[in-house]
Amino acid sequence: MKSYSFFLSLVFLLVLMGCSFTETLVLQEDGSGRMSILLDVSESMSFGGDLPKEENNQELDTIISFKELFNEKRDSIALLSKEEQERLQKLENFNLRILMSFEKQQFLYDVFVDFKKVSEANNLFQGLEQSGALSSSSTTQKEEIIKVAFSFENNIFKRDAYIVDPTLHQIKLDSLKEMEMMLGEMMYALKYTFPRPIKTCSQQTAIFSLDRKTLHYKTAFLEYMKNPDLLNIEVSLEE
Numbered sequence: 190m191k192s193y194s195f196f197l198s199l200v201f202l203l204v205l206m207g208c209s210f211t212e213t214l215v216l217q218e219d220g221s222g223r224m225s226i227l228l229d230v231s232e233s234m235s236f237g238g239d240l241p242k243e244e245n246n247q248e249l250d251t252i253i254s255f256k257e258l259f260n261e262k263r264d265s266i267a268l269l270s271k272e273e274q275e276r277l278q279k280l281e282n283f284n285l286r287i288l289m290s291f292e293k294q295q296f297l298y299d300v301f302v303d304f305k306k307v308s309e310a311n312n313l314f315q316g317l318e319q320s321g322a323l324s325s326s327s328t329t330q331k332e333e334i335i336k337v338a339f340s341f342e343n344n345i346f347k348r349d350a351y352i353v354d355p356t357l358h359q360i361k362l363d364s365l366k367e368m369e370m371m372l373g374e375m376m377y378a379l380k381y382t383f384p385r386p387i388k389t390c391s392q393q394t395a396i397f398s399l400d401r402k403t404l405h406y407k408t409a410f411l412e413y414m415k416n417p418d419l420l421n422i423e424v425s426l427e428e
Contacts, residue, residue: 210377210410216307218384220341224310225301231294249289256281279312307339307346334358335417346383346424350417362415369411378407383426391423 208230216222259266259277266274282304288297302310314337334357337350352358365372386401395406408419 208375210375212313212377212379214307214310214339214379214381216341216346216381216383220307221303221305222307223301223303224307224313224339225299226313228298230296230298248292249287252284252286254281255283255285258285282309283313307341311336311338313337334361335414337417344426344428346381346422346426348379348420348422350413350420352417365411365414372411373409375410376407377410377413377420378405379420379422380405381422381424383424385426385428387424388427389425391421395422 208228211227211229213225213227214222259281266277269277283300283302286297286299286301288295288299290296300313302313304310314335334353335350336353337348340347340349380403382403384402387397387404390397390404392404392406395404397404404424406420406422413419
């Protein structure tokens with residue numbers, strides 16, 4: 190675990206230098222499956238020359254559980270409010286994969302969860318943020334600004350993103366104004382695979398695989414931050 194803090198801290202510095210988010214879903218017939226958010230900052234590996242030589246040569250490909258992370262920080266977590274501890278407890282089934290190779294110019298940061306029902310993935314983006322927060326010695330609570338709720342009922346899948354606190358949301362947007370040029374090329378993509386062909390999709394410009402079981406849809410990350418509804422989606426499957 191000793192090397193993780195370096196990588197977990199570095200990723201959030203590199204995120205502004207060029208990256209992309211990919212939210213991936215693989216849904217099974219019984220409603221179980223896997224959801225993940227992949228943060229690809231491989232384009233930023235060119236900045237590795239500025240790092241200390243011993244860090245520049247490190248290679249890492251590992252999967253760790255949030256339970257392990259929380260156990261490592263248990264003393265700090267014990268100082269948090271009961272509400273915050275309960276919020277972290279909801280993330281215990283999440284996992285984190287870090288793939289970092291300077292030789293291959295790869296830097297992937299993936300938070301994923303295997304679920305029995307897709308609503309168990311509702312806190313996935315919070316998990317991406319929290320895994321980085323736990324690399325810091327700070328125990329300051331991170332306010333949730335945007336949440337995403339997933340559901341799959343009666344043959345219909347829904348992704349519904351919404352703003353939790355409009356005031357905090359506006360403060361966040363104001364803080365991003367100076368970085369709009371750097372964030373302008375960042376994209377947020379959805380890649381969803383279903384057990385049966387897609388009958389209808391609310392996003393008319395989504396791209397489908399030949400068997401219509403997988404859809405691809407993306408938008409600019411900054412625009413998504415401004416208006417979370419841009420990635421709301423409703424899919425109905427063939428019987």
